[in-house]
Amino acid sequence: MALSFEHLQFALRGRTLLHPLNGQLLAGQVTAIVGPNGAGKSTLLSLLCGAQLATQGTVALDGRALAAWSHGALARQRAVLAQDNAVAFNHSVQEVVALGRYPHRLCPSRQESDIVPQAMAHAGVAGMAQRGIHQLSGGERARVHFARVLAQVWEAPEQGSRWLFLDEPTAALDLRHQTDLLQRARDWASGQGVGVVAVVHDLNLALRYADRVLVLQHGHCVADGVPEQVLTPGLLASVWGVEAWRTTTPAGDIRLQWV
């Protein structure tokens, strides 16, 4: 029940965006990918979820190379929330969320009719089910697409693991919805054994919700491990060039501060 990658490398027009990378991500964990702009975070995410083919190296889901999976079978086990989610026509929110069930159209769940409403409730968009996607704000739209990816991997497959790939899922969200969304992903990981891989910019969100953090810089993985141990003021200085210090919340958790 893992996603493993070997010698994973990606180059575009002769420019290497990701240098050879080995590793393994576990289902049931939240893995945060962090790093400065242009470090290769989205590239790594797109290679891991199979949206893009690696120049070299392989990604294997449950021991099977992604290239050997059919589009449909892969779509039943992993869902991807992209950054750019423009919808061409003014579908209702419910229609957009129901698109998440597309991979299951030939073999619907026994609870099929309940899944879309429940997914909308999980993402906090149930109240806007009949509104047009074009009438929503950016943050509302992001939550609708979160509901769509939840609906896509709502139930565990008969065998194999489930994965949620989230590319900057909190970028358009207010503080409350940022924590709601990541808490939901966190619950899915620990409660249902879903593997969550998220690109995040806010290091404190990574500290609070991630089991593991991968730090990328110039296409290299410069740190990998438990967030509290990895995200040190020294690392922030060398990777982001930002002077930061650690504080402790009243609950005793470690947070970072800068500015």
Place this chain on the structure above:
Amino acid sequence: MSASASTRLPAGVPADVHAGVHAKAAKEVAIAAGTGSGTASGMESGAHGGLQRLGSARTLALTTVLLLVALVLGATQGAYALPASRLPSLLWEGLSSVLTAVHADLPVDAQVFFNIRLPRLLLGVAAGAGLAVAGALMQGIFRNPLADPGLIGVSSGAALAAALTIVVGAAWWPDLPRALGSWTLVLSAFAGGMAVTAVVYALSHAEAGARVGMMLLAGIAINAVAGAGLGLLSYMATDEQLRSLQFWLLGSLGGARWSAVALVVGLVALALVVALPLARSLNALSLGEAQASLLGVDVRRLQQRAVLTAAVAVGAITATTGIIGFVGLIAPHVVRLVAGPDHRVLLPASALLGAALVLLADAAARTLAQPAELPLGVLTALLGGPFFLLLLRATGGRAWR
């Protein structure tokens, strides 16, 4: 954001109060169809005044009724008027004469109906349905409500081939009419449409990635070249050739012979059979090619099927009727305004509406300037344009916001 003004009112306000114009327009449509209720409660309206849309069953019922009305109008109006009350018995007489193979004793009105009116109606239904579905397919594939079946070059290819046949065909390929007879123009136009579509498609696949964008640009370029060829051929043509070319370009159902009708109806039916199951994949494509692919849609195969289906349908229709503009563009638009963009409703409802529009335009073409017949392509645009503008005003153009 004025768009959300009507959607954020308190839940306590009845939907038909703040839904305002939208509900009113939909109400009129519902009343016109005699589908009953005529209030906002009959529509899929959520709390907080969601989208005012007709449900799928109502939309299909409404477009079916519209098509039936258009069929009766088209059957009765014309140079030889037939009373609507005669239609059932005419159908019966014609059918029994076909079954018993006795043709001699058919009354004049039955002969008019069977040899002239009915094939024309069927051709109109097939043409309207095929053009509208092709339009919906292209808009879905290009993710653009302004896409048109002509975008992939099929209409201009057919027009160019028709012009070649009319203007230089007799001089360059004198054997062609001898071999193909009255099918010469139809077959060459069909072949031209398919050939130009194949060129556009091949060009768009020369470089991987950005395929749809390439297809759009290749289509524009090839359309321009075909337009130039058409212009050159018109310049070379004699007055008589120019007249028949112009007549062909303006579109007409006048050439409805049973054999041609059977061919077009068959190909359009085939196109519908292929197109309708693509609905869910086209919905997913609304999210973009990358997202659709992540949902398990085989985007390339979907594009191939849609383009081929549209090309075959539009090629066959255009080859038989000439250019009938506007139907492929507005029928899907109207359905989207009334019922929303779900392709499971959009494709069949567009087919029904497109068929009704072409029949109504043809009835007008035959009756407005009797005994002369106006060109159909002129009528579809002349009636379709203002109707579309009215609908846009009534709905506040909400499909685009």
